[in-house]
Amino acid sequence: MLLYNSQTRKKEEFIPISPGKLKLYACGPTVYNYFHIGNARAFLFFDVVRRFFQYRGYEVTYVQNITDIDDKIIAQAQEEEVSYKTVADKYARAFLEDTAALGITAPDVQPRATDVVPEITAYIEKLVQHGYAYEAGGDVYFDTTSLPSYGSLSGKKTEEQLVGARVAENPYKRNPTDFTLWKHSKPGEPVWPSPWGEGRPGWHTECVVMSQMYLGETFDIHGGGSDLIFPHHENELAQATALSGKPLANYWMHNGFLNIEGEKMSKSLKNFFTARDILKDYDAETIRFFFLSKHYRSPIDFNRELIDESRKALGNFYAALGVVDFLENRDAKPDLEPGNAEILRALEADFITAMEDDFNTARAIAVLFELSHKAKLDSNSSQLRLGAAQLMVRLGSVLGFFSDLDERLGSRMPDLSKSLIELIISYRAEARANKDWAASDKFRNDLARLGIELKDTPEGCSWTIKEQK
């Protein structure tokens, strides 16, 4: 298993801390608004990381924080003219709803910053005691010059930061790169007690505390979007290194950004899409396919034409399932000739190889297409076709596809409805036998209007429910 480690900027062989176990932490949302489609990419990707390790037999512990203390939440509360807590609760709930709608399995632990404030203040106290942090003007800052290794994750040296000069002047900071651990409160802001007076913790400390609480001093993978490398992850690492002298995570993984029509997504350009909005137009698996069809570290351009393409491509998988009557045969054990069994084994190996090469999901999807092709090919034995379809579903599930075959393939439809459809099809067959094409086409068109698509095959007429969206 090769992973690209952002810290070393190389692909490295993955060696778990405990054999057969994966401890994974990925940064979750700050709940000040509905999360956008770019966030969705990160959440989806780490969902796939988790799924793949599980498929490979790992016992995975996946922790994702919910940041519910933050300046942006305070600002949003003022804008909506409601309480701070109302905003945090509202968007935390929306986050859970929308990730579930995207087919993302909930992490094993989803701690909230507000639940761990005492632990955070204790952590900051230790940093102060050991000389890595100092109080100034009611705030507490981390002294970046106290840690020689500061900058090792992002490759930034503290001296160079002075040149950039984009950091706002703060008279209390000893060094421009020092970052806030604790902020004193202004009137009307939510507060928690601390040795430095009432205030609230900074973002960087929340994450390091929550990750170590549930995963230990050092865990396997820490992930998030590439913009988090600096300063967020750099600062988490600095705090952890200061206190433990050990790495926070052995591997740092960061997904690439998403552009909208070739431009950076931003509210001012009005090209800002929430996942919630996109889910109104596209189903979750189409969005998932769209993201996974490109490597996770590459930037990706989001536009409707490309997602329409993804939808069509994904439809091929379902077409293959329809061809082999998958629902009726999903549990059947195909009786494969040795040669055919070997073909399927080789394809599964290809899939694993692709995924073990730093999560090459694009190549993994190509394997699914090969399986789909095998399932559809008339000249293949019915046993091979079924076996290919079953493998396609099994491997596709690792990527998060095929989550609701019953719904998608229509077997949840009440038997009465099914019987009615079959009845209409039998009338149409009668009309066709009498070469009454007008009647035949009317039956087909009327059913099509209801979203039921008929296909005449050599074995008779089959029907599928067309995707609604």
Add this chain to the structure above:
RNA sequence: GGCGACAUAGCCAAGUGGUAAGGCAGAGGUCUGCAAAAUCUCCAUCCCCGGUUCAAAUCCGGGUGUCGCCUCCA
């Protein structure tokens, strides 16, 4: 100013030394009452210029172009 990424067919996208996966779109054939589906066939020499090598999309150097981070941000 510092750091980094990317450049493959009309579009999307794999591919880090041995002569270009896959998807979408397109063209033609088969099948079909028609449609759809299915199936068969076709469709690139990898931004430019040098270099290394028996051999490079793949390594090195130099260009050009696009993008990101350095400030809250997935």
